[in-house]
Amino acid sequence: MSAHLQIKPLVARTELPLPLYLAPVSAGFPSPAEDYLDRALDLNELLISNPAATFYVRASGDSMRDAGIQTGDILIVDRAIEPRPGKIVIAAVDGELTVKRLRLKDGRLYLAPENPAYPCLEVSPEASFEIWGVVTCVIHRT
Numbered sequence: 001m002s003a004h005l006q007i008k009p010l011v012a013r014t015e016l017p018l019p020l021y022l023a024p025v026s027a028g029f030p031s032p033a034e035d036y037l038d039r040a041l042d043l044n045e046l047l048i049s050n051p052a053a054t055f056y057v058r059a060s061g062d063s064m065r066d067a068g069i070q071t072g073d074i075l076i077v078d079r080a081i082e083p084r085p086g087k088i089v090i091a092a093v094d095g096e097l098t099v100k101r102l103r104l105k106d107g108r109l110y111l112a113p114e115n116p117a118y119p120c121l122e123v124s125p126e127a128s129f130e131i132w133g134v135v136t137c138v139i140h141r142t
Contacts, residue, residue: 066115
């Protein structure tokens with residue numbers, strides 16, 4: 001059911017502003033290059049809205065593969081975002097951490113995988129259940 005997750009606190013040790021080009025990169029036919037920079041871009045600024053409420057976690061397993069989450073990916077998780085149905089969350093169920101999509105159906109709460117090989121998990125009222133945060137970004141190498 002669950003993926004093995006490694007929790008890492010967000011530590012913004014340094015800023016690393018890198019150039020952001022004004023012209024977008026074409027995914028179709030290439031266009032002539034423009035030598036014009038928009039401004040410097042810091043990925044912390046781009047990817048993290050609430051630094052004090054944000055942490056990183058490394059994913060393991062393939063239950064969320066159709067959501068683009070693969071083994072080894074780093075997930076950026078924000079505790080300040082309200083967990084609503086449809087959001088991907090990090091949850092603790094009976095002491096075990098998992099990453100799943102939050103679903104609500106007929107008044108029942110489910111943690112749904114994004115891989116048809118895995119079943120949905122209904123969160124029973126008796127279960128020890130806590131949502132740690134909402135996944136805001138997935139970082140993986142190609």
